[in-house]
C-alpha cells in the first residue's frame with residue numbers, strides 16, 4: 692500500500708493538484724514512465740526502448756486484445772487499476788464506446804488520480820474502492836456481460852482469496868483477462884528465466900497466479916481460453932503472461 696499510496700500515486704497526485712491546467716492521461720503517463728532507454732522483452736528478444744514508447748506499445752497491445760472481445764460487452768472493469776491509465780488507454784478505442792468504465796483500486800490516491808485524469812481526458816469513469824485481498828473481495832457488482840481485467844495487480848497479493856475466481860465468475864463476465872507475471876512460466880533452463888523467478892521471490896510477489904487459475908479450471912469454475920506465457924515485458928525480469936478465461940455456467944438446483 693505504501694509503495695503506491697505514498698511513493699507512486701501520492702507523488703503524482705501532488706503534481707497533478709499543482710497543475711493549473713489539469714493533466715490528461717497521456718501527460719501523466721509521460722511523467723510516470725519517463726526515463727532513460729531500458730531493456731524490454733519484445734517477443735522473446737531483449738531490446739533497448741524508450742520507456743514511454745514501451746509502455747504505450749503495451750497498452751496498444753492490450754487494447755487490441757480486449758477489443759477482439761468487445762462485441763456486446765456491457766462494461767470494462769479493471770481490478771487494481773492504479774491511476775486508471777491502462778483502463779482509459781484501452782477504453783479510448785471506439786469499439787468500447789458503449790461500455791461503462793469501472794476502475795477498482797485499493798489506494799485513495801489512485802482513485803482520485805483516476806477521476807482527475809478521466810475528467811481532463813473527457814471520459815466518464817467510476818473509481819471504486821476495492822481490496823482484492825479481502826475475503827469479501829468486492830462490493831462491486833459489474834453488469835453481466837462485462838469484460839473484467841487485471842494488469843500487474845494480482846502479483847501484489849500474497850495469496851488470491853480462495854473465493855476470488857468464484858466471486859468474479861458470479862458476475863457473469865463475458866471474458867476475464869489477466870496480464871500478470873507468472874513465475875510458473877519462467878524458463879528455468881535459461882539465466883533470464885532463473886533471474887525472473889528470483890526477482891519475484893525477492894520482491895515478495897505472488898508466485899502462484901497461473902497455478903491458481905489452473906486449479907479454478909480443475910474445480911469447474913473457469914474455462915481458460917488462452918494462455919500466452921511471458922507475453923509482454925516492459926521490465927524483462929517481470930514479464931506478464933496473458934491468461935483469459937470465461938466462467939463456467941453451472942445448471943442451478
Ligand SMILES: C[S@@+](CC[C@H](N)C(=O)[O-])C[C@H]1O[C@@H](n2cnc3c(N)ncnc32)[C@H](O)[C@@H]1O
Pocket residue numbers: 692695696770771772773774776777795796797798801821822823824825841842843844847848
Ligand atoms: C503496478 S500497479 C498496476 C496499475 C495498473 N493496473 C497498470 O497496469 O498500470 C498495481 C496496482 O495494484 C493495486 N493493488 C495492490 N494491492 C491491491 C489490492 N489488495 N486490492 C486492490 N488493488 C491493489 C496497487 O495499489 C496499484 O495501483
